[in-house]
Amino acid sequence: MKNHESHGKHDKIDILFEDEYICVINKPAGLLSVPAGNNRSKSAISILEKIMRGNGTYSAKHRPFAVHRLDRETSGVMMFALSEFAQKKIMDSWHKMVSERLYRAVAENPRNPKKILPDSGLIDDDLAFNAYNVGFVPKKTDAAADSKKLKTVPARTHFTTVLRGKTHTLFELSLDTGKKNQIRAHLASKGYPLAGDKNYRARTDDFHRLCLHARTLEFTHPFTGQKMRFEVPEPAEWKIYVEKGCLPKI
Numbered sequence: 387m388k389n390h391e392s393h394g395k396h397d398k399i400d401i402l403f404e405d406e407y408i409c410v411i412n413k414p415a416g417l418l419s420v421p422a423g424n425n426r427s428k429s430a431i432s433i434l435e436k437i438m439r440g441n442g443t444y445s446a447k448h449r450p451f452a453v454h455r456l457d458r459e460t461s462g463v464m465m466f467a468l469s470e471f472a473q474k475k476i477m478d479s480w481h482k483m484v485s486e487r488l489y490r491a492v493a494e495n496p497r498n499p500k501k502i503l504p505d506s507g508l509i510d511d512d513l514a515f516n517a518y519n520v521g522f523v524p525k526k527t528d529a530a531a532d533s534k535k536l537k538t539v540p541a542r543t544h545f546t547t548v549l550r551g552k553t554h555t556l557f558e559l560s561l562d563t564g565k566k567n568q569i570r571a572h573l574a575s576k577g578y579p580l581a582g583d584k585n586y587r588a589r590t591d592d593f594h595r596l597c598l599h600a601r602t603l604e605f606t607h608p609f610t611g612q613k614m615r616f617e618v619p620e621p622a623e624w625k626i627y628v629e630k631g632c633l634p635k636i
Contacts, residue, residue, distance in 0.1 A: 462600025492597035496577030521567035523575035552631035
């Protein structure tokens with residue numbers, strides 16, 4: 387594993403794998419995957435471009451291209467294509483080539499004990515997006531009142547309870563659909579906002595970040611056919627935090 391770091395707080399990326407076709411990295415929380423609109427903040431793709439320029443491997447035909455994204459606040463494993471041709475091939479076959487994507491998340495427990503989720507299950511509520519492009523699960527009353535205006539998209543999130551604590555729960559999650567804010571919106575709709583997620587009214591933020599991490603990415607290499615699996619565990623402090631319990635501070 388190659389470690390690359392600059393002077394900024396969120397400018398560090400770990401390169402887990404790289405060949406002529408793809409690059410797999412560990413993205414830190416707080417770093418954009420790719421530039422967003424007019425936002426010129428550093429991103430994982432711009433840092434990777436800088437590394438390739440420094441190595442002398444960057445060219446118009448050999449450079450990073452996005453094939454999927456992680457939210458800025460989410461850390462973990464993600465892949466880039468290293469040519470436009472590779473990008474198209476990967477995106478055209480993404481659902482066939484990727485066999486497993488697992489996330490870990492620390493969520494606040496519901497205030498109402500009757501709303502505790504089972505050990506495992508599926509959340510398949512449709513998502514809508516507000517004026518700020520933040521995803522949410524519409525309430526039935528909202529859907530009825532705005533049926534002509536409110537556009538929704540299907541979303542399916544599988545969850546497994548890894549550890550239950552007095553105040554928080556550690557979940558493992560996988561997605562059938564990769565919608566923006568999907569895990570955050572789905573868990574929040576069940577009374578489980580992720581720790582550190584102010585958009586969904588979380589009351590705890592002891593890690594000063596969103597507690598969502600893309601832990602595992604398993605896929606068949608689009609050009610060599612090799613089965614590949616990359617796994618970066620979530621911070622060890624998360625498990626200790628859930629075991630210990632915490633009182634809301636914000």
